[in-house]
Amino acid sequence: MKTSQILAAAALTLLAVTGAQAETYEGVNTAVSTKSRDEVNAEAVRTASAPNQNVTRGSRGPETVAVSKDRSIVEAEAVRTAYAPDQNVTSGSRVNSKVISTMPHPMDARVQAQQGSGAVAK
Secondary structure, eight states: OOHHHHHHHHHHHHHHHHOOOOOOOOOOOOOOOSSSSHHHHHHHHHHHOOTTTTTTTTSSOOOOOOOSSHHHHHHHHHHHHOOOTTTTTTTTTTTTOOOOSSSOHHHHHHHHHHTTTTTOOO
16 A cells, blocks of 8 residues: 555656646737738728629639640540540459450540551451
């Protein structure tokens, strides 16, 4: 029983020592501003009375978009992706599966047929 009392006293002493090392309070930080109170007030009034400040995005008409590619190139890429044979299959679709495309892309087969370099069936 003496040992448990000694351990309890040591734990309380350790707790008291660590609790005594609190941070010191240095007061409230003062605001640093380059504008006077009147300038800030005038800016707040201008901002609050600005027109269309609460209008949702897109309600002022269509937004401009920066075009980086020709429309026909983007369309061709979209069609090629849409006709890809394995477009909806990922390696996580099945347990321990790997995606190995064994099917030719339909657009490639069509181009080969048009060029006459396709395989001839016997």
